[in-house]
Amino acid sequence: MEIKVLGPGCANCHTMEQLTIAAVKELGIEAKVEKISDIQEIMRYTMTTPGLVVNGKLKHSGKPLPNIEKVKTLIKEEV
Amino acid sequence: MLKIFASYITYDLVRLDRGTRLADALNFFIYDTIKIFLLLAVIIFIVSIIRSYFPPEKTKRILSHKKEFIGNILAALLGIVTPFCSCSAVPLFIGFVEAGVPLGVTFSFLISSPMVNEVAVVLLWGLFGWKIAAIYMGTGLLVAILAGSLIGKLKLEKWVEEYVYKIKTGQGQQVFALPFKERLQYAKWNTADILKRVWLFVILAIGIGGFIHGYVPQDFLVHYAGNGNPFAVPIAVALGVPLYSNAAGVIPIVYALMEKGLSTGTVLAFMMAVTALSLPEMIILRKVLKLPLLGVFVGIMTVTITAVGYLFNAIL
Numbered sequence: 001m002e003i004k005v006l007g008p009g010c011a012n013c014h015t016m017e018q019l020t021i022a023a024v025k026e027l028g029i030e031a032k033v034e035k036i037s038d039i040q041e042i043m044r045y046t047m048t049t050p051g052l053v054v055n056g057k058l059k060h061s062g063k064p065l066p067n068i069e070k071v072k073t074l075i076k077e078e079v
Numbered sequence: 080m081l082k083i084f085a086s087y088i089t090y091d092l093v094r095l096d097r098g099t100r101l102a103d104a105l106n107f108f109i110y111d112t113i114k115i116f117l118l119l120a121v122i123i124f125i126v127s128i129i130r131s132y133f134p135p136e137k138t139k140r141i142l143s144h145k146k147e148f149i150g151n152i153l154a155a156l157l158g159i160v161t162p163f164c165s166c167s168a169v170p171l172f173i174g175f176v177e178a179g180v181p182l183g184v185t186f187s188f189l190i191s192s193p194m195v196n197e198v199a200v201v202l203l204w205g206l207f208g209w210k211i212a213a214i215y216m217g218t219g220l221l222v223a224i225l226a227g228s229l230i231g232k233l234k235l236e237k238w239v240e241e242y243v244y245k246i247k248t249g250q251g252q253q254v255f256a257l258p259f260k261e262r263l264q265y266a267k268w269n270t271a272d273i274l275k276r277v278w279l280f281v282i283l284a285i286g287i288g289g290f291i292h293g294y295v296p297q298d299f300l301v302h303y304a305g306n307g308n309p310f311a312v313p314i315a316v317a318l319g320v321p322l323y324s325n326a327a328g329v330i331p332i333v334y335a336l337m338e339k340g341l342s343t344g345t346v347l348a349f350m351m352a353v354t355a356l357s358l359p360e361m362i363i364l365r366k367v368l369k370l371p372l373l374g375v376f377v378g379i380m381t382v383t384i385t386a387v388g389y390l391f392n393a394i395l
Contacts, residue, residue, distance in 0.1 A: 008169065039169055039366065043246045047174030048135045049167045062134065063162050064268050 001031045001078065006042045006051035006061075013037075016050035016065055023071040029079065054078040081117075085110035111285045115205035116274070119198070119281070123273050126160065126197040127266035131257060133160045135171055142180045142188070147231045150184035155223035158191030162269075168360070172367050173243050182239065183231020190380065191223035194355040198277060199326030206284060206334060215347050218387045222351060226379045238372035277327035284331040287338065311345045312388035316381055319352025323360070329353045343395050348388025356380055 005020050007013020017035050024031045036042055036053075045053055048062035052074060059074040060066055066074065085106050089095055095102035138161045142154055163171055168189060175185040195216055204212035257265070308314075322329075329350055336346045356377060365373055 008167075039173070040242070040246055042170055043173055043177075043248050047139075047167070047170040047248060048163060049170060062167075064265050064272075 001029065001055055001075075003031050003033045003055075003075065004036050004045075004051075004053040005033065006036045006045060006053060007049040008037050008039065008042070010049075012063065012065060013050040016052065019065065019068055019071050020052065020075075023068050023075060026068070027072055027075060029075070031075070081110055081113055084113070108285055111205070112282065115202065115281055115285065116278075118201050118205050119274060119277070120270055122197050122201050123270045124266050127269040128262055130160050130162050130269070131262040131265050133157065133162075135161055135163055135167075135174070138188070139175055139178045139180060142175065142184055143178045145181065145184055147181055147183055148228055150181060151187040151224045151227040151231070154180075154184045154187035154227065155191040155195075155220045158188045158223060159195050159197075161188070161192065163192065168363055169366050172364075173246055174248055176239065176243055177246060177248055181231055182236055183227045183229070185227075186230045186376065187223045187227025190226055190355055191220060193325070193360075194223065194351055195219035196326060198273060199350075199354070202277075202281065202284070202327065202330045206330070207337065211343060211347075214343075214391065215350070218347065218391070219351060222355070222380070222383045222387055226376075226383050229379050229383075230376065233375065235372050235375060238369040238375075240367050240369060243367050276325075280327040280330055284334045287331055287334050311342070312348050312385050312392065315341075315345045315349035316352045316385050316388065319349045320356045320377070320381060321358050322353045323357030324353050326350075326354050342392045344388040344391030344393075347391060348384050351384045351387070352381070355384070 003020060003024065005013065005017045007016060013035075017033070021033050024033055042049060042051065045051055045058045046061040050060075050062075050065065051058060052060040052066075052071070054075055055078045057078060059077070060071075088109050089102055089106040090097060093105065095105060138157045141157065142150055145153060172185060172189065175188070176182065180188075199219075200212045200216050203215050332353075333346055333350050336349065337343070361373060361377070364376070368376070
């Protein structure tokens with residue numbers, strides 16, 4: 001599956017990326033986690049970063065960041 | 080209650096003698112620290128709950144196709160309660176413009192958001208009293224409304240990067256609905272997050288107030304930038320523009336400047352310049368604004384903040 005973390009590159013976006021990578025690892029699934037910092041690409045999904053996109057679907061955007069359990073649930077919903 | 084607690088620690092636990100300078104300083108420090116952290120926790124929590132009802136998507140809808148001026152006022156007010164991560168400024172800007180929010184109204188929002196917020200207001204309230212806090216909030220909104228309307232009046236849409244108008248936003252218009260329980264959780268999380276980021280600055284500010292107070296003589300700063308100097312405000316603003324900090328980070332400096340006898344208008348203008356305008360922010364905004372518009376933005380902000388500083392020095 002394809003997971004994208006949207007964010008132009010601030011502390012929150014970085015945290016979101018780390019969370020997502022950790023969540024994928026804990027779930028033990030095959031997934032490509034990609035960090036998207038291109039603004040036009042981000043805008044296709046949301047205007048409030050950080051965002052989480054799973055298989056082309058926006059699952060989270062903005063603050064507050066979800067915790068790792070929430071991220072796991074969001075990913076599992078699209079498996 | 081708090082006073083008794085602070086006295087108990089100072090005189091009974093630490094066993095300092097009443098009336099000594101050190102005891103007074105410690106007493107004041109404990110009392111102020113507890114007072115401000117309580118204020119911060121309560122108010123940030125309440126604001127966070129309100130905030131959870133105003134995600135940027137909703138704010139965008141409210142402001143879309145609003146008339147100038149009324150739109151500017153609304154935008155400045157919404158800037159206080161709409162949460163966004165500083166690095167979201169560019170996507171927010173594009174999203175607003177794309178949704179038909181007038182350029183000047185978008186600016187009112189972007190100006191008010193980092194400058195007028197609950198952290199700034201609570202810290203000013205706790206350290207200098209509610210009057211100064213209210214003045215800061217009122218004039219901050221005024222600056223956001225005025226600067227935004229001016230930019231709107233000047234019709235500068237041509238100086239926005241062309242690609243901004245071409246971007247089509249996708250599914251992100253959806254707002255994730257939250258049950259009240261999750262709003263409370265968000266508020267708790269947000270309060271803890273903000274406190275974690277500001278506590279050191281707050282302690283530093285109170286420390287300056289408590290311990291330097293009375294020890295350090297008024298020095299050259301007042302001589303050059305005190306009330307007698309007509310250029311005090313522009314100097315303070317010019318110093319503040321390139322500096323970058325959030326409201327909490329600038330508070331220790333603000334306290335020190337107040338202690339040194341700088342007049343309130345000058346200090347508030349300095350604080351606004353620091354929080355509202357900064358080099359990193361310019362670099363981020365340059366992605367969507369052409370250089371002339373960026374220049375106009377900085378110019379208008381500098382002038383309005385300076386004007387507000389003069390206004391208060393004249394009134395207070």
